[in-house]
Amino acid sequence: MVTEQALGDIAEPEDGLVSRLRRAEPAAVAEVYDAHHAAVRAFAKRLLGDAATAEDLVHEVFVSLPKASRNFRGDASIRTFLISIAVNHARHHVRAAQRRRRAIAAYGELPSAESKDPEHEARRKELAALLTQALDALPIDQRIAFVLCEVEERTAGEAAAIVGAPEATLRTRLFHAKKKLRSALESEGVR
Amino acid sequence: MNEDLLAEATRALRETDDVSELEARATRARVMSGLHQTRVKHRTRYAFLLPIAATFVAASAWGAASGKAQLVWASIERIAHHSKPAPSSPASAGALRSLPRAAPPAALAPDESEQRAAPAEALTPTPAARPVASAAALTHKSDGPGGTRAEADPTFALYRAAHTAHFVDHDPARALAAWDAYLAAAPHGAFAPEAEYNRALSLVRLGRNSEAESALAPFANGAYGGYRQAEAQALLERIGH
Numbered sequence: 001m002v003t004e005q006a007l008g009d010i011a012e013p014e015d016g017l018v019s020r021l022r023r024a025e026p027a028a029v030a031e032v033y034d035a036h037h038a039a040v041r042a043f044a045k046r047l048l049g050d051a052a053t054a055e056d057l058v059h060e061v062f063v064s065l066p067k068a069s070r071n072f073r074g075d076a077s078i079r080t081f082l083i084s085i086a087v088n089h090a091r092h093h094v095r096a097a098q099r100r101r102r103a104i105a106a107y108g109e110l111p112s113a114e115s116k117d118p119e120h121e122a123r124r125k126e127l128a129a130l131l132t133q134a135l136d137a138l139p140i141d142q143r144i145a146f147v148l149c150e151v152e153e154r155t156a157g158e159a160a161a162i163v164g165a166p167e168a169t170l171r172t173r174l175f176h177a178k179k180k181l182r183s184a185l186e187s188e189g190v191r
Numbered sequence: 192m193n194e195d196l197l198a199e200a201t202r203a204l205r206e207t208d209d210v211s212e213l214e215a216r217a218t219r220a221r222v223m224s225g226l227h228q229t230r231v232k233h234r235t236r237y238a239f240l241l242p243i244a245a246t247f248v249a250a251s252a253w254g255a256a257s258g259k260a261q262l263v264w265a266s267i268e269r270i271a272h273h274s275k276p277a278p279s280s281p282a283s284a285g286a287l288r289s290l291p292r293a294a295p296p297a298a299l300a301p302d303e304s305e306q307r308a309a310p311a312e313a314l315t316p317t318p319a320a321r322p323v324a325s326a327a328a329l330t331h332k333s334d335g336p337g338g339t340r341a342e343a344d345p346t347f348a349l350y351r352a353a354h355t356a357h358f359v360d361h362d363p364a365r366a367l368a369a370w371d372a373y374l375a376a377a378p379h380g381a382f383a384p385e386a387e388y389n390r391a392l393s394l395v396r397l398g399r400n401s402e403a404e405s406a407l408a409p410f411a412n413g414a415y416g417g418y419r420q421a422e423a424q425a426l427l428e429r430i431g432h
Contacts, residue, residue: 127203
């Protein structure tokens with residue numbers, strides 16, 4: 001089965017698109033945004049666990065795209081390249097998202113559970129929130145490795161290319177991340 | 192069981208995709224606005240920098256073509272020299288370090304007090320042995336990347352003639368005329384302080400003491416910083432100041 005993500009990766013960029021991006025043409029950025037914002041946003045949301053901070057990261061990725069595109073060599077898809085930009089900019093956004101989550105917890109604000117199956121939806125949201133909370137305790141590199149490989153279901157090779165690290169390193173990060181997350185979920189007493 | 196729980200939580204996180212179209216559009220608008228601001232900033236920067244760069248290039252080209260650049264440079268050196276007094280040597284050391292040192296006046300006996308007043312003179316070779324090397328060094332030091340700055344400067348020939356009359360020929364009358372000629376051509380030249388001092392020495396040698404006093408007074412009073420101050424004061428003492 002070909003996923004939407006795979007389709008995005010297969011689709012080759014227009015010949016002139018990258019050069020237009022390098023010239024910071026607004027139309028080119030808009031074109032790339034329209035084609036890939038959903039994937040970047042999904043990654044940002046999964047990595048940060050917070051919609052508002054994810055929007056900030058998406059904004060930063062596309063604003064920095066013209067400058068970053070000077071380093072684009074065409075050996076990966078534009079979507080992969082965008083994710084790698086997001087990874088590079090994620091560090092301070094992760095901290096912002098953590099602060100935001102702590103503030104929300106302090107005010108007792110809970111995510112609303114609107115679904116056809118409220119019980120299932122509530123559990124899903126609870127699990128997602130717990131996992132996000134557990135991710136906050138991980139080092140940023142392990143967090144990125146987990147989101148790329150497990151949540152986004154990318155191959156280790158692809159994730160390694162995105163973060164710019166050897167595949168073995170990425171696998172090690174993933175191993176430690178999963179071990180810590182299991183332990184964290186267990187300590188929360190989730191069944 | 193933990194494995195299943197982690198997988199379930201991971202799936203739950205993957206499926207959390209409640210971003211509204213409105214938010215996506217708002218972010219798009221922010222991105223486009225951010226890009227627009229960046230472009231405006233760049234344009235503004237170019238609008239300021241381009242005319243400045245163009246003016247600089249045009250001025251440099253004009254200066255090089257008309258020969259005015261050397262005069263401007265000499266003025267800058269002179270200003271720098273006056274604004275930064277050095278304790279015991281000229282401020283524009285880069286230019287003046289290569290200058291030949293003035294000889295003790297021939298009319299004066301090289302007694303102990305004079306040697307104390309001008310210790311540097313005692314440590315340097317005799318003036319007669321130095322002019323050619325000094326002039327060569329001067330030419331070398333003054334050369335720009337093109338290598339002909341000193342030779343292209345007509346005042347340099349005047350300086351060289353005065354230098355020869357003073358240090359090689361030991362002819363104070365001719366040296367005085369030559370220093371005057373140099374100073375008339377380049378009153379604010381890079382070597383003007385040295386020329387003024389050598390002119391004063393020529394006056395002392397010719398016995399024109401009152402003129403020599405006037406010429407030495409600025410040095411003794413520190414108008415050139417510490418440059419030749421001690422020597423000028425010693426000379427003024429000796430000629431009856």
